[in-house]
Amino acid sequence: MSVANTVKITDTTLRDAHQSLIATRLRTEDLIPVARQLDKIGFFSVEAWGGATFDSCIRYLNDDPWQRLRDIKAEMKNTKVQMLLRGQNLVGYKHYPDDVVEKFIEAAGRNGVDIFRVFDALNDIRNMEKSMEVVKDIGAHLQGTISYTTSPVHSVAGFIDLAEDLYSKGSDSICIKDMAGLIMPKDAADLVAGIKKRIDIPVNLHSHSTSGIAPMSYQAAIEAGVDILDTAMSPFAMGTSQPATESVVASLIGTERDTGIDLMRLRDAKIKCLVVREKYGALIDPISERIDSDVLIYQLPGGMISNLVSQLKEQDALDKLESVHNEIPKVRKDLGYPPLVTPTSQIVGTQAVLNVLMGGERYSNVTQEVKDYVRGLYGKPPGTIPEEIREKIIDGEKAFEGRPADLLEPVYETMAKEAGEEGLVKKDEDILTYILYPAIAPSFLKGERKAETIPTLSQSRKQDSGNIPSFMEVEVDG
Amino acid sequence: MSVANTVKITDTTLRDAHQSLIATRLRTEDLIPVARQLDKIGFFSVEAWGGATFDSCIRYLNDDPWQRLRDIKAEMKNTKVQMLLRGQNLVGYKHYPDDVVEKFIEAAGRNGVDIFRVFDALNDIRNMEKSMEVVKDIGAHLQGTISYTTSPVHSVAGFIDLAEDLYSKGSDSICIKDMAGLIMPKDAADLVAGIKKRIDIPVNLHSHSTSGIAPMSYQAAIEAGVDILDTAMSPFAMGTSQPATESVVASLIGTERDTGIDLMRLRDAKIKCLVVREKYGALIDPISERIDSDVLIYQLPGGMISNLVSQLKEQDALDKLESVHNEIPKVRKDLGYPPLVTPTSQIVGTQAVLNVLMGGERYSNVTQEVKDYVRGLYGKPPGTIPEEIREKIIDGEKAFEGRPADLLEPVYETMAKEAGEEGLVKKDEDILTYILYPAIAPSFLKGERKAETIPTLSQSRKQDSGNIPSFMEVEVDG
Ligand SMILES: [Co+2]
Ligand SMILES: [Co+2]
Numbered sequence: 001m002s003v004a005n006t007v008k009i010t011d012t013t014l015r016d017a018h019q020s021l022i023a024t025r026l027r028t029e030d031l032i033p034v035a036r037q038l039d040k041i042g043f044f045s046v047e048a049w050g051g052a053t054f055d056s057c058i059r060y061l062n063d064d065p066w067q068r069l070r071d072i073k074a075e076m077k078n079t080k081v082q083m084l085l086r087g088q089n090l091v092g093y094k095h096y097p098d099d100v101v102e103k104f105i106e107a108a109g110r111n112g113v114d115i116f117r118v119f120d121a122l123n124d125i126r127n128m129e130k131s132m133e134v135v136k137d138i139g140a141h142l143q144g145t146i147s148y149t150t151s152p153v154h155s156v157a158g159f160i161d162l163a164e165d166l167y168s169k170g171s172d173s174i175c176i177k178d179m180a181g182l183i184m185p186k187d188a189a190d191l192v193a194g195i196k197k198r199i200d201i202p203v204n205l206h207s208h209s210t211s212g213i214a215p216m217s218y219q220a221a222i223e224a225g226v227d228i229l230d231t232a233m234s235p236f237a238m239g240t241s242q243p244a245t246e247s248v249v250a251s252l253i254g255t256e257r258d259t260g261i262d263l264m265r266l267r268d269a270k271i272k273c274l275v276v277r278e279k280y281g282a283l284i285d286p287i288s289e290r291i292d293s294d295v296l297i298y299q300l301p302g303g304m305i306s307n308l309v310s311q312l313k314e315q316d317a318l319d320k321l322e323s324v325h326n327e328i329p330k331v332r333k334d335l336g337y338p339p340l341v342t343p344t345s346q347i348v349g350t351q352a353v354l355n356v357l358m359g360g361e362r363y364s365n366v367t368q369e370v371k372d373y374v375r376g377l378y379g380k381p382p383g384t385i386p387e388e389i390r391e392k393i394i395d396g397e398k399a400f401e402g403r404p405a406d407l408l409e410p411v412y413e414t415m416a417k418e419a420g421e422e423g424l425v426k427k428d429e430d431i432l433t434y435i436l437y438p439a440i441a442p443s444f445l446k447g448e449r450k451a452e453t454i455p456t457l458s459q460s461r462k463q464d465s466g467n468i469p470s471f472m473e474v475e476v477d478g
Numbered sequence: 479m480s481v482a483n484t485v486k487i488t489d490t491t492l493r494d495a496h497q498s499l500i501a502t503r504l505r506t507e508d509l510i511p512v513a514r515q516l517d518k519i520g521f522f523s524v525e526a527w528g529g530a531t532f533d534s535c536i537r538y539l540n541d542d543p544w545q546r547l548r549d550i551k552a553e554m555k556n557t558k559v560q561m562l563l564r565g566q567n568l569v570g571y572k573h574y575p576d577d578v579v580e581k582f583i584e585a586a587g588r589n590g591v592d593i594f595r596v597f598d599a600l601n602d603i604r605n606m607e608k609s610m611e612v613v614k615d616i617g618a619h620l621q622g623t624i625s626y627t628t629s630p631v632h633s634v635a636g637f638i639d640l641a642e643d644l645y646s647k648g649s650d651s652i653c654i655k656d657m658a659g660l661i662m663p664k665d666a667a668d669l670v671a672g673i674k675k676r677i678d679i680p681v682n683l684h685s686h687s688t689s690g691i692a693p694m695s696y697q698a699a700i701e702a703g704v705d706i707l708d709t710a711m712s713p714f715a716m717g718t719s720q721p722a723t724e725s726v727v728a729s730l731i732g733t734e735r736d737t738g739i740d741l742m743r744l745r746d747a748k749i750k751c752l753v754v755r756e757k758y759g760a761l762i763d764p765i766s767e768r769i770d771s772d773v774l775i776y777q778l779p780g781g782m783i784s785n786l787v788s789q790l791k792e793q794d795a796l797d798k799l800e801s802v803h804n805e806i807p808k809v810r811k812d813l814g815y816p817p818l819v820t821p822t823s824q825i826v827g828t829q830a831v832l833n834v835l836m837g838g839e840r841y842s843n844v845t846q847e848v849k850d851y852v853r854g855l856y857g858k859p860p861g862t863i864p865e866e867i868r869e870k871i872i873d874g875e876k877a878f879e880g881r882p883a884d885l886l887e888p889v890y891e892t893m894a895k896e897a898g899e900e901g902l903v904k905k906d907e908d909i910l911t912y913i914l915y916p917a918i919a920p921s922f923l924k925g926e927r928k929a930e931t932i933p934t935l936s937q938s939r940k941q942d943s944g945n946i947p948s949f950m951e952v953e954v955d956g
Contacts, residue, residue, distance in 0.1 A: 212722040216696065219694040293712045296741055
């Protein structure tokens with residue numbers, strides 16, 4: 001067995017798995033015992049921070065995200081800590097000025113992040129450039145990311161070109177991020193093999209089992225030479241989460257791509273996970289653990305479908321679900337086929353709902369986000385926005401064609417001063433918390449927020465799946 | 479796209495899927511609307527009869543198994559009806575004389591079975607010979623079956639030889655039946671490719687998602703040229719059941735192995751399945767739908783583990799679970815490494831429990847089944863039973879080395895007469911029902927049995943998973 005040929009594992013239990021299955025609700029105190037076991041296993045890395053965890057920490061859990069990072073780092077004596085960074089959006093929903101990007105990444109590195117997975121919802125590399133540069137500056141591992149999607153303007157060849165761009169900007173590895181679980185085995189194999197042929201850095205495949213296809217695509221990727229696979233411990237695996245760590249590890253035992261990981265050690269970690277799963281049982285919607293074959297038809301991330309259902313329920317318009325399903329691909333086309341991931345999944349979904357519910361002409365009512373999107377403020381759409389759609393949405397206005405963050409003035413110093421004056425700053429990182437979430441941060445930093453209570457199984461049964469706020473459900477970080 | 483190269487699908491929703499997930503409890507009335515939709519899809523076949531369905535029909539559901547077969551057949555205007563036949567055990571738990579085998583298969587064919595999947599728990603072809611011969615005589619499709627397992631006496635090469643034997647006895651196709659969900663991608667690929675190299679008939683792979691590996695092995699098998707895959711509709715897929723039909727179909731769209739099946743038609747069938755799933759929701763143990771990574775360590779079928787738990791609970795000896803887990807591989811070794819499937823899974827499991835609970839010397843207390851097994855009455859064990867174990871179990875007695883069924887006298891005529899005199903026979907097939915299940919058949923055939931009520935979700939929550947009888951849980955038909 002050639003050691004170099006070993007498949008490496010990034011375990012996502014501490015971030016994506018619970019973001020996908022229970023709306024990012026695991027508390028730091030419950031992550032720590034799991035982290036301790038995960039560190040003993042021999043993973044390439046654990047994805048443990050970023051994505052929606054930052055928001056969830058302060059909004060719902062009264063957990064300090066920075067303290068969480070430090071606590072996890074303290075357990076990781078052998079394993080690299082990885083975070084998911086939304087490019088210029090950091091861990092928020094809009095672009096931040098470059099000075100904030102710089103301070104944030106420095107702070108993340110200082111507090112424990114070893115590997116930064118950097119993505120942009122539009123695959124616009126200009127939205128990743130600044131983050132990538134800072135990650136390199138602080139000497140951390142830069143994982144350049146392809147937000148995978150399918151459309152008439154996306155292709156394996158195009159993604160291979162993107163991988164090369166990411167490489168040329170200093171990426172130490174490439175992640176193929178399939179947030180909707182739609183990558184097919186053949187495409188996964190072609191993409192992995194194609195990237196590896198072109199550039200000589202490790203390739204990682206990240207997918208979700210939503211449609212039941214991820215394990216098949218992982219197998220195809222293994223045969224095509226993928227270097228790293230993202231998996232989650234079995235109690236938090238499958239469904240809208242990743243394929244199970246134990247399964248992928250076991251499938252390779254004795255082959256030339258054996259991970260070298262011991263199943264009995266995984267069992268110890270699994271037992272810790274089961275305890276945590278028990279505690280949060282009421283938050284787990286059984287639907288999210290099962291195969292959603294509608295995803296295959298509508299090509300939408302699982303979280304988006306369930307969010308549409310709850311949006312329409314609220315408006316007493318569930319009978320319009322089929323129409324909205326049909327409208328989404330049209331809006332996506334009108335907007336130049338953005339991949340559907342935070343924040344484009346929300347932008348497209350909400351506009352599709354408006355187009356259907358408003359009756360009358362499509363785009364008679366347009367959200368601010370769609371206007372900004374068409375104005376170029378989110379970056380360059382993958383395809384072309386048809387002239388008549390552009391006309392309808394922003395009239396004669398000309399779209400901005402530069403790097404969106406070039407329009408943003410530095411804010412760090414002024415907001416730091418503001419936060420200081422309000423008495424919010426106990427440590428430097430609190431300034432960043434304030435800048436990223438100015439509406440929630442003050443009460444959080446003053447200690448006025450309370451953690452949500454964790455519903456018991458009997459409470460959750462009384463409600464009609466009302467325990468997961470719809471806002472969080474639409475988070476599609478991939 | 480070469481049509482010959484198409485992957486074909488056997489959908490197991492009507493048999494294995496509900497046998498695996500809800501102890502074979504779907505009633506005929508609920509199977510029919512699903513069958514109607516399944517027929518429109520373009521499957522190679524639907525597995526719809528045999529295994530534990532016969533027993534369950536008369537024992538729990540007050541459904542006539544023969545009527546079920548006819549009703550399903552009536553819906554299958556385009557699709558072949560397939561059954562799982564336990565070789566000389568038919569749909570029971572012991573060997574039946576040849577005259578019964580003959581009558582049973584003739585009746586099954588007459589009532590609608592087009593394809594017979596014939597297996598033997600020990601892969602002893604002498605236990606399949608008679609059934610295979612009769613299947614050929616009635617002009618049905620004979621699917622010869624390999625009961626897949628791993629052990630020091632099992633190998634890919636050995637299974638390829640077995641496939642050749644099955645072929646030489648007239649098999650029209652070969653099934654690799656992986657009842658525990660333990661076949662690894664590489665072994666699946668090697669086995670499929672190896673069989674296809676040796677003999678020129680279609681090869682089918684049947685696995686269970688228990689360990690989360692089946693979708694990966696299916697992908698490897700597809701690449702190795704497998705002809706037919708067993709899948710279940712998504713509402714009854716994954717976990718201890720098969721990978722999802724929709725996922726496998728979608729994964730191949732546009733490739734040269736495209737199944738040609740339309741996802742929108744699958745959606746119609748899925749919607750029917752969801753309605754049925756709703757009705758039986760309380761019978762579905764969420765555990766059976768999730769990945770059981772212990773299966774990877776203990777190499778036991780999922781059903782066997784949960785049965786052990788309930789056996790030990792009854793005896794207030796749950797603290798012995800780990801010891802029993804460790805004892806099972808030893809008993810299996812002592813018995814020459816039988817594959818663990820009905821009835822060997824019960825035989826090995828029960829003896830392991832006895833060896834642990836009795837304390838003292840192992841095999842100080844031996845079940846009748848283990849004695850009969852060592853006497854050769856179940857057929858030839860795959861490996862050798864060590865002399866000291868044989869000694870302990872059957873003393874100086876010499877084991878029978880012939881075909882077990884050669885020891886059995888014909889019984890059909892005498893039992894037919896008996897049944898007639900007791901007024902049990904309204905149609906010929908009732909005689910077979912009586913011969914196979916003489917203890918239950920009389921009350922069933924007299925119309926004195928009642929269908930179990932289907933528990934509601936709130937009832938099932940009151941009980942501690944006590945709604946699934948432990949006997950049925952141990953059925954491992956693969
Ligand atoms: Co993800
Ligand atoms: Co099976």
